[in-house]
Every structure is written in C-alpha cells, then in structure tokens.
Amino acid sequence: MLSYRTKRRVSNVGLYVLTGVVLVIIAFPLYWLLITSVKLDIDVAHFPPVFFPTRFTLDNYLSVFETENATKFWVNSIVTALTTTFLTCLLGSMAAYALAKTYLASAIRQFLILWILVTRIFPPVTTAIPYFIIIKNLGLADTRFSLILTYTSYGLPFVIWLMLGFFQDLPADIEKAAIVDGCSMWQRFTQVILPLTLPGLAVTAIFAFIAAWNEFLFASILTSFSAKTLPVVISGYMSDKYLRWGEMSALGTMMIVPVLIFAAATQKYLVRGLTFGAVKG
Amino acid sequence: MSFLKKAPQAATTSGGTGTTATAEIPVKVQRHTGEKWLSVAFLAPALIFLLFTNVYPLLYSLRLSFYSWNMMVPLSVPKFVGLDNYTDMASDPVFLIAVKQTLIFVTAAVAIEFLIGMGLALLATSRVKAMGVIRTVLLVPLMMTPVVAGILWRTIYHPQYGVVNWLIGLVGIPPQAWLGNPNQALPAVIAVEVWQQLPVVIFVLAAGIQSLPTDLYKAAEVDGSSMWQTFRYITLPLLKPVIIVILMLRIMDAFKIFDIIYMLTYGGPGRQTEVMSMLIYKQGLKYFQVGEAAAMSWVFLLAIFVISLYFIRQLLRGN
Numbered sequence: 060m061l062s063y064r065t066k067r068r069v070s071n072v073g074l075y076v077l078t079g080v081v082l083v084i085i086a087f088p089l090y091w092l093l094i095t096s097v098k099l100d101i102d103v104a105h106f107p108p109v110f111f112p113t114r115f116t117l118d119n120y121l122s123v124f125e126t127e128n129a130t131k132f133w134v135n136s137i138v139t140a141l142t143t144t145f146l147t148c149l150l151g152s153m154a155a156y157a158l159a160k161t162y163l164a165s166a167i168r169q170f171l172i173l174w175i176l177v178t179r180i181f182p183p184v185t186t187a188i189p190y191f192i193i194i195k196n197l198g199l200a201d202t203r204f205s206l207i208l209t210y211t212s213y214g215l216p217f218v219i220w221l222m223l224g225f226f227q228d229l230p231a232d233i234e235k236a237a238i239v240d241g242c243s244m245w246q247r248f249t250q251v252i253l254p255l256t257l258p259g260l261a262v263t264a265i266f267a268f269i270a271a272w273n274e275f276l277f278a279s280i281l282t283s284f285s286a287k288t289l290p291v292v293i294s295g296y297m298s299d300k301y302l303r304w305g306e307m308s309a310l311g312t313m314m315i316v317p318v319l320i321f322a323a324a325t326q327k328y329l330v331r332g333l334t335f336g337a338v339k340g
Numbered sequence: 341m342s343f344l345k346k347a348p349q350a351a352t353t354s355g356g357t358g359t360t361a362t363a364e365i366p367v368k369v370q371r372h373t374g375e376k377w378l379s380v381a382f383l384a385p386a387l388i389f390l391l392f393t394n395v396y397p398l399l400y401s402l403r404l405s406f407y408s409w410n411m412m413v414p415l416s417v418p419k420f421v422g423l424d425n426y427t428d429m430a431s432d433p434v435f436l437i438a439v440k441q442t443l444i445f446v447t448a449a450v451a452i453e454f455l456i457g458m459g460l461a462l463l464a465t466s467r468v469k470a471m472g473v474i475r476t477v478l479l480v481p482l483m484m485t486p487v488v489a490g491i492l493w494r495t496i497y498h499p500q501y502g503v504v505n506w507l508i509g510l511v512g513i514p515p516q517a518w519l520g521n522p523n524q525a526l527p528a529v530i531a532v533e534v535w536q537q538l539p540v541v542i543f544v545l546a547a548g549i550q551s552l553p554t555d556l557y558k559a560a561e562v563d564g565s566s567m568w569q570t571f572r573y574i575t576l577p578l579l580k581p582v583i584i585v586i587l588m589l590r591i592m593d594a595f596k597i598f599d600i601i602y603m604l605t606y607g608g609p610g611r612q613t614e615v616m617s618m619l620i621y622k623q624g625l626k627y628f629q630v631g632e633a634a635a636m637s638w639v640f641l642l643a644i645f646v647i648s649l650y651f652i653r654q655l656l657r658g659n
Contacts, residue, residue, distance in 0.1 A: 074463060077463070078460075078463060078464075078474070081460060082474065082477045084535075085477055085478065085480065085481060085535065085538070085539070086477050086480055087503075088481070088484075088489070088492050088493065088496065088535070089480050089484070091492065091495070091496065091503070092488070092492050095495065103501075104500075104501055105501060106500060106501050106506065107506050107509075108501060108502070108503050108506050150385045150386040150389060151386060153382045153383070153385065153386065154382060154383045154385070154386035154387065156382055157378075157379040157380070157382035157383040158383065160375070160379060162375045162376045162378075162379040163376065163379050163380070163383075171383070171387070176648075176652075177645065177648070178390065178394055180592040180644060180645075180648055181394075181641060181644075182595055182596040182598075182616075182617055182640065182641075182644070183596065183598070184596075184598055184616075184617040184620050184621055184637070185398070185401070185620070185637040185638075185640060185641050186394070186397045186398060186401065186637075187620070187621065187624065187625065188401060188404070188620075188624040188625065188630050188633050188634055188637065189397035189398070189400040189401040189404070189634070190397055191624075191625060192400070192404075192411070192630065193396075193397060193400065208393055209393065211389065211393070212389070212390065212393035212394050215386055215389065215390060216390070219386065244375060244378040244379075244382075245378075248382070269483060272485070273485040273486060273487070275485075275486065275487045275598075275599045275602070276598055276599065276621075280625055289485075290485055290487040290488075290599075293485070293487050293488060293491065294487050294491075294602075294603065296491070297491055297494075297603065304491070304495055307488075307491050308492075311485070311488035311491070311492065314485055314488060315483065315484055315485055315488060318483050319479075319480060319483055322476070322479045322483045323476045323479070326472065326475045326476050326479055327472075327475070329479060330475055330479075330543050330547075333482075333540060333543050333544065334543050334544045334546075334547035334548075
C-alpha cells in the first residue's frame, strides 16, 4: 500500500533480509530449546555455544519420563486444561450469546460487559492470596478441582469477550428466520448460532486451552504434589547447575511441540481470533 | 473490543429493530418476556460462577487489607489495623521501588513493542510474501509456555555459556552478567517480554492496516505524497482506534507479567526486576504478610482500573 515502483526494486533485497533477520531472532529460542533437549551434557555446557551439534542423545527424554510420577503430572495438566476449556467455552458462549441479544435492558448489558472487561484485565496475582487462603480453608488444596475453579474464573471473561464479538458479527436475519421457524432460544443457540460461529468457537477454545496449559502462578501456590501440573514440574528443574537444563528442555519441548503443531495447522484462524476484537466493529 | 463500539449502537437501535421486527414477525413480540428470562438463564451460570470465584475472593482480599496477619504463625489471628496497610505503603521504599520498576517495565516494553511492531506490520502488509510461514513463526513465542520461555532465556543469557555473550563477543564486547547485573537485568527482562509479545502487536496492526480503504492510498499516490506523508496523514489517523486498542491490551497484559520474571530473576538482583506482581507474591506467599499483600493488590487493581478507564474513554470519544 505504501509502496512505489521506483523504490520497490531498490529496497526489496533489504526488506527480505530484514524480515529474515527478525524471523530468525523470533524463532531462535525454539530451535535452541529443541537442540538443547537432544544435546549431550558436555555440548550444553560449552563455550562457544554448539549451534549445530553432531552428537545426539535421548537421555534427557528418558530421564524426564523416569522421574517419579511423571505420568501423573501429565494427566493433571491434560485433565485440568481440557476441563477448563470445556467449562469456559460452554458457560462463556452461553453468557456471550445472551449479552449479544437485546432482550435485556441495555443498561444492564452495558454494566455486565464492563464488569467482564474489568475482570479480564485483573492481574492474576491480585487474587492469588485470597485463592490461597480460601482454597486451603475449603480443604481443596492440592486438588485438580481447585485449579479448574481458578482457571475457569480467569478464562470465562476472556471467552465471553471473544465470543461476544463473534455473535455480534452474525447477521440478525439468520436468527429471525429461526424464530419464524419456531425454534426455542436453546435450539437457536445450539443448532443455528453455534454451528455458524464454530470457527470462532474453535479458536476461542484453543486460546482457553493454551492459557490453562501454560498457567503457572495458581498451579504453583495451590498444588504441592497430587495435582501438580507440568509448568510447576519444569520450574522445579531450575537450579544454578547448568546440567539440569537438558531435562528441562526435553520436558519443555514435549509440552510445547503439540501446541505448536496445532497452532501451525490453524494459524490463519488463530491470528483472526487474536486480531478480531481489536480490528472489527 | 468491538463491543465497546457496538454495544452503544445496539442500545440505541434496539428500539428501532424491535418495532420493525414487530411489523415483520409478530412471533417475536409474543415471546419477548420469555426470551428475557431465558437470556437471564443463559447468563446466570457464568455470572454466578464469577460471583463466587472472582467477586468474592476480591472482597475477601479487600477485608484482609484492613488487617495485619502473618498467616504462618501458628494460631495467629488477623488483627484489625484500619488503613495502616495503605498508609504504610506510601513511605515503604520497597513498594515505591516496585511501582517505579513496574512503570519502567510496562512503558519500555509496550513502547518498544509498538514501534517495532508498527514497522514490521507496515512491511508485512506492503510486499512480503509467504504470510503463512511468517504467521507460524510469529505464533511460536505466543504459544510458548512462559515458564519454559523463562528458563530458555536464562540459558541464552547465561554469563558463561550463553548465546548472547557469544554474539557480543563477535564484535569484541566482553561477556556480561545480564540477569545478574543490576543495570542490565531489567532491560534483559524487557527484551524477553518484547520477544514474546511483539507478534500480537504485529498481528493486530497488520490486520488494522489491511482493513483500511485502499482508495485513499491511490489518491495519495496520484498526489505524489511521500511514504512518510502517507503514513503520517493517512495510515496513522485512520488506524487510531486500532492503535488505542492494542496499546490498552498490551499495557494491561504487561502489568500481569509474573511467570517470566519469576523464572528469569525472581525479582533480583536486589530489587531491580521486582515489579508489582512479584512484590505482592513475595509479600503474601513467601513472607505471608497477607494483609499488606492484599492492600497492595487493591492499590494495584485500582491503578490498572483507572488506566484502562482512560483508554476506554479515548475509544468511546473516537466513535
């Protein structure tokens, strides 16, 4: 858009070099993580850094799996993230649907929307202390349930906010047609509106899942052993000894590679979801 | 953020569409009261959930903020101290340092993200091909678990074996301590934040630029406007709402930073990277001074609330 033919040829090479450099900087840490996870210890603690190792090992991966209760921590992470995703998407899209319609007085809707927005911007640390005390008093400490509760609480405003945008984007005629056909509100929601916003819902679900999958603060204060999730396990590998970084890279790789593959497969929709609220409307 | 613009519109036109709908579809009127209660039923689960898991804990923390209580002292009970926790803050150097470091962190990180992001968004929307590859690469930092990113960057900043020291060694700069150096720790942490969040800024600004009407640009080209003039007088003003939204989102999220600092420096060296989240965490969950930590949380919340209100007003004024 800003380009002019004369300048185009001159700056094309520079442009691609610059883009390339930026992409390399952005992608390098991922490469470093992958490569560190399969390096021998002597290549990890080596200066100058070994960028292209010639010897590889899977010891770090084996060691991660041989850690006591490794399976349990995986199950904790998967169950917590999936349950949170399901709950936030179900409750969140229902609420967003009601807020997108005009049946409620606009003052009430405005208030609720503002409340959701405010909740969305709260830094999690501000509820960390009450959560810690309340969960402890309820006897829920170190349970997956406590994580699901707190994650859902932080995921809900986000889901409502995104889904609200998707619902408002649907043409009103579709809903009118369904009303004429005699669909109840629940039928309209599940059989007409949700299928139409399915790409949006899928993106929202992916974001909700990733947020729960990556969450560290609540997991670290609310769990100690039984309900420990992977980010807490990884943080436990942190020590001043350089050598443990192989294991942490292995576990880190296993944690993020599935997410990245999924993200790469759906990148177009994910980016639409990221930019949706800011640009549309 | 679209609802910020749409909601008021919907509010003013709802009466209008209501009447037209009456003319076209009488069914809707008959159902109207029923729909209203159904809407409430749709909203209720989420709102009740948030009441218990969000509003209640916050009120609990507000109450705690008027008490002095070291939770870890056995059999200790909260002691009511009124506003002491709040008034003490004003003269508490630790708190004031945290405020200062937080403001530096947020301002620097968001400013850098915005400047680089704008440049790259303009590039990406002008001529660069292979958007699929670029998008995928840009998604990498966003999807990466912050805890993993934190430890990963520790290896990159490592004084002895780190890539950064190797890189600056190539141009003859001696190895630096980075995260261990009081002057370099905060910039080093900011760099990681920029690395992780820059893609969001690029995505949003690029989408914003692509949504601008093309005829203005053609007119500008005919008039012989320079690239800078086009940017300054066409792109920038038209993009203003998107810019406000992305700045607001990034500022609010930058205040939330916790995992990365926890992993990279744990607030150190000294208190150089001890931002508000870190301070509240340490005060409440390491030293267990929960009353003080709760008071700090509330000051932090109110500050963020006021800042976001400012942006929301800017947005509404724009419409």
